[in-house]
Amino acid sequence: MRAAGAIFRRALVDGKVVTASFAVVFAAMGFANAVGYRRTYPTTRERLELARTFGLNKAVQLFYGRPHDLLTVGGYAGWRLAGFGSILASAWAVFAVVRVLRAEEDHDRQDLVLANPVSRRHAYAAALAAVAAAAVILWLVAMLALVAASLPVGGSAYLALVTISPAAVFAGVAAVASQIGATRRVALQLSLGVLGVAYLLRVVADIAGGAGAVRWATPLGWVEELRPFAQPNPAPLLLLGLAAAVLLVVAGAIVTRRDIGNGLLPAHDTAPPRLGLLRSPGTEALRAERGSLAAWALGIGTFAVTVGVLSTAFSKANISTALEHELRKLGGTSIVTPAGALGFYFVFFVLLLSLFACSQVASARREEADQRLELLLALPVGRARWLGGRVVLATLATAALAMVAGVLAWIGAAIEHAGVSLPRLIGAGANTLPAALCFLGLGLLAFGLAPRASVGIAYGLVVGAFLLQLFGALVGAPGWVLDLSPFSHVAAVPGAPFRAGAAAVMVAVGLAAAALAFASFARRDLYAG
Amino acid sequence: MQTPAIHTEGLSKRYGSTLALDSLDLAVEPGEVYGYLGPNGAGKTTTIRLLLGLHRATAGRAELFGRDAWSDAVAAHRRVAYVAGEPTLWPGLTGAETLAYLANLHGTTDAAYRDELVERFRLDAPKKVRALSKGNRQKVQLVAALATRADLLVLDEPTTGLDPLMEQVFREAVLEAKQRGQTVFLSSHILSEVEALCDRVGILREGRLVDQGTLAELRHLSAHTLDVTFAGPRPQIPELPGIHASIVDGSSMRFEVAGELTALLAELAKHDVTSLTSRQPSLEEIFLHHYDGSGGAPVA
Numbered sequence: 001m002r003a004a005g006a007i008f009r010r011a012l013v014d015g016k017v018v019t020a021s022f023a024v025v026f027a028a029m030g031f032a033n034a035v036g037y038r039r040t041y042p043t044t045r046e047r048l049e050l051a052r053t054f055g056l057n058k059a060v061q062l063f064y065g066r067p068h069d070l071l072t073v074g075g076y077a078g079w080r081l082a083g084f085g086s087i088l089a090s091a092w093a094v095f096a097v098v099r100v101l102r103a104e105e106d107h108d109r110q111d112l113v114l115a116n117p118v119s120r121r122h123a124y125a126a127a128l129a130a131v132a133a134a135a136v137i138l139w140l141v142a143m144l145a146l147v148a149a150s151l152p153v154g155g156s157a158y159l160a161l162v163t164i165s166p167a168a169v170f171a172g173v174a175a176v177a178s179q180i181g182a183t184r185r186v187a188l189q190l191s192l193g194v195l196g197v198a199y200l201l202r203v204v205a206d207i208a209g210g211a212g213a214v215r216w217a218t219p220l221g222w223v224e225e226l227r228p229f230a231q232p233n234p235a236p237l238l239l240l241g242l243a244a245a246v247l248l249v250v251a252g253a254i255v256t257r258r259d260i261g262n263g264l265l266p267a268h269d270t271a272p273p274r275l276g277l278l279r280s281p282g283t284e285a286l287r288a289e290r291g292s293l294a295a296w297a298l299g300i301g302t303f304a305v306t307v308g309v310l311s312t313a314f315s316k317a318n319i320s321t322a323l324e325h326e327l328r329k330l331g332g333t334s335i336v337t338p339a340g341a342l343g344f345y346f347v348f349f350v351l352l353l354s355l356f357a358c359s360q361v362a363s364a365r366r367e368e369a370d371q372r373l374e375l376l377l378a379l380p381v382g383r384a385r386w387l388g389g390r391v392v393l394a395t396l397a398t399a400a401l402a403m404v405a406g407v408l409a410w411i412g413a414a415i416e417h418a419g420v421s422l423p424r425l426i427g428a429g430a431n432t433l434p435a436a437l438c439f440l441g442l443g444l445l446a447f448g449l450a451p452r453a454s455v456g457i458a459y460g461l462v463v464g465a466f467l468l469q470l471f472g473a474l475v476g477a478p479g480w481v482l483d484l485s486p487f488s489h490v491a492a493v494p495g496a497p498f499r500a501g502a503a504a505v506m507v508a509v510g511l512a513a514a515a516l517a518f519a520s521f522a523r524r525d526l527y528a529g
Numbered sequence: 530m531q532t533p534a535i536h537t538e539g540l541s542k543r544y545g546s547t548l549a550l551d552s553l554d555l556a557v558e559p560g561e562v563y564g565y566l567g568p569n570g571a572g573k574t575t576t577i578r579l580l581l582g583l584h585r586a587t588a589g590r591a592e593l594f595g596r597d598a599w600s601d602a603v604a605a606h607r608r609v610a611y612v613a614g615e616p617t618l619w620p621g622l623t624g625a626e627t628l629a630y631l632a633n634l635h636g637t638t639d640a641a642y643r644d645e646l647v648e649r650f651r652l653d654a655p656k657k658v659r660a661l662s663k664g665n666r667q668k669v670q671l672v673a674a675l676a677t678r679a680d681l682l683v684l685d686e687p688t689t690g691l692d693p694l695m696e697q698v699f700r701e702a703v704l705e706a707k708q709r710g711q712t713v714f715l716s717s718h719i720l721s722e723v724e725a726l727c728d729r730v731g732i733l734r735e736g737r738l739v740d741q742g743t744l745a746e747l748r749h750l751s752a753h754t755l756d757v758t759f760a761g762p763r764p765q766i767p768e769l770p771g772i773h774a775s776i777v778d779g780s781s782m783r784f785e786v787a788g789e790l791t792a793l794l795a796e797l798a799k800h801d802v803t804s805l806t807s808r809q810p811s812l813e814e815i816f817l818h819h820y821d822g823s824g825g826a827p828v829a
Contacts, residue, residue, distance in 0.1 A: 269660035
């Protein structure tokens with residue numbers, strides 16, 4: 001038991017930064033949605049208007065699922081928080097569980113742990129208990145944020161529970177995937193693949209006519225049936241708990257039977273040499289990242305086709321003035337035209353591409369943390385050449401993903417005869433780049449100045465700026481604070497004209513930060529992880 | 530006089546409040562095999578990181594073949610090959626792919642010699658690095674470094690994880706490199722390896738170079754040791770200058786002699802000696818001379 005306690009504490013401490021980050025996001029979403037709704041829709045008349053228009057809009061349901069009650073603060077907050085937060089909580093559970101169950105084995109640390117007087121069953125249970133404890137923290141924080149926004153305690157506790165609940169199922173999915181895949185990467189791909197399918201099934205259930213029964217095929221659909229603040233029905237919680245229990249028991253049974261360090265899928269450890277892309281550190285990075293680049297392209301492409309198809313879902317007839325006002329704060333344009341709707345959606349591509357830029361900073365940092373960079377720099381490879389290769393790769397890959405977004409959104413829009421031309425949507429894709437490159441430059445600067453904290457800083461800047469953009473206006477932050485977020489300076493192309501001045505400033509900030517990054521990286525020691 | 534392969538002056542490195550390397554003055558001549566000895570944490574890897582321009586010196590300077598280790602690192606590295614103590618490598622590449630990548634980056638690699646080394650080290654080249662044991666990953670690094678035929682090989686505890694057969698292959702390869710006139714900087718705490726390979730040895734203790742020289746020079750600093758057994762009970766031997774006597778048992782004594790042996794031999798000749806062995810101190814004894822075994826202050 002003593003050893004199990006040590007494993008539990010280690011796992012909890014290892015995950016503390018990620019847990020704290022998600023807690024902040026849940027708290028911000030819960031608080032801002034409740035407070036923002038009260039401010040924006042003070043009267044029943046406005047709330048009815050919202051329910052009639054926004055709530056029935058398929059494009060909005062893409063993110064938040066099906067609403068049950070948009071006439072009360074709790075009903076609205078429940079829809080917004082549980083609808084989107086349940087996806088976030090599921091992704092959190094996947095990363096947390098793969099981290100404690102598979103990443104430890106990747107680094108042979110699990111051998112060290114299991115050499116102690118602790119059974120595999122106890123080690124497995126202790127690691128999962130740490131994730132469960134972190135989930136309880138997330139639940140508490142989300143609940144407190146809702147209570148702070150003047151929602152009743154009981155309902156807040158239930159809504160927070162609903163939001164976190166699918167994490168249990170996806171913890172089970174990740175636990176099984178960690179037994180199947182022999183590496184962290186494979187386990188993550190399997191689990192996130194299952195999450196992607198679960199999300200697509202929810203989308204189909206919500207926005208395809210007559211497909212409501214599909215909702216029962218996905219845990220994210222069961223979450224929708226829990227109906228926080230709208231005639232709550234906790235029965236599907238049993239379904240979630242049962243699914244989680246079955247998956248966790250199956251994974252636990254495998255973990256006591258298999259070889260530690262291996263998975264059920266055989267690892268392909270021998271291969272004839274393929275010597276392509278090994279000429280320089282930059283091309284090697286492309287080689288190492290190609291799988292993840294393909295996954296990003298697939299995800300962004302799927303999303304782009306979907307928003308293209310949905311670009312005609314808004315019309316003058318079914319939009320309220322209050323809603324128009326709220327959305328203008330996000331995208332700064334009218335969304336009733338297809339071009340305007342696409343401009344609104346492309347704000348999310350700015351977010352995705354900025355996160356992708358962060359992932360490239362993280363990849364560079366990993367090469368340093370794993371001490372592979374020492375080997376490279378001990379060769380006749382200069383620091384500027386190495387970092388330059390990384391920057392070129394990150395920039396070109398971000399640009400390529402922006403083009404994927406533009407072209408595939410055009411294909412989706414063309415299917416629905418939305419009448420937005422290919423050049424305009426390629427322009428919309430290109431318009432996402434200045435902000436993403438600004439974040440890339442800032443992430444690089446963090447890498448140059450504070451390498452150990454750089455990955456957290458890079459992601460933190462993007463998420464913080466996006467939350468500010470999303471909720472800053474709703475909770476009444478002053479204008480100069482809102483202006484700090486690069487998101488507020490991205491024009492909603494193609495619905496609004498390109499803002500060349502703002503784009504130039506963002507590119508200039510990115511370039512200046514990158515230049516400082518090169519200068520500081522050239523002067524500093526290398527730091528192992 | 531030719532340019533030294535490695536030259537440092539007052540080279541120091543401070544990490545926060547820890548002085549990891551304290552004013553190192555070092556000169557390694559071309560063609561020399563230099564053993565860099567010290568226990569864990571003495572500053573061996575710090576020295577190497579400074580020599581390779583991976584970390585920046587707090588004070589002093591380092592040069593490789595006359596080129597500044599920090600500001601002219603890329604040019605210096607064209608003549609250097611490095612083997613790291615903690616081989617992580619690229620998990621998704623196979624051994625052969627890793628060798629190709631490192632060869633591409635170095636620019637000069639003797640492909641025929643590389644293939645020969647792959648054979649001699651029995652490297653499982655088609656296997657991915659993530660599936661290799663520590664020793665096998667070390668072999669990938671060693672083959673890559675040796676195959677460059679670089680003028681200077683910087684080896685940081687290169688044989689950790691190697692089995693005795695591979696350790697033997699490694700020693701042969703280093704001696705071949707020496708015969709070709711390559712310089713080797715071998716950081717190690719394996720004394721037999723250093724004794725077998727190195728022309729000169731430096732001993733590092735808590736960031737300071739406490740002793741340096743050829744093995745013969747280092748030995749002169751220490752005593753000869755004579756173990757003597759007498760036929761009967763041990764006699765009374767008078768105190769002699771520069772000689773330290775200790776009693777082993779009823780009929781045996783040990784003498785540590787710092788200077789001339791003549792006076793002691795003359796004294797011993799007066800007694801019935803059945804056995805006398807004389808030996809010079811091993812590198813291990815010289816090394817332990819600088820550490821009291823518990824890592825504390827050196828034995829005076």
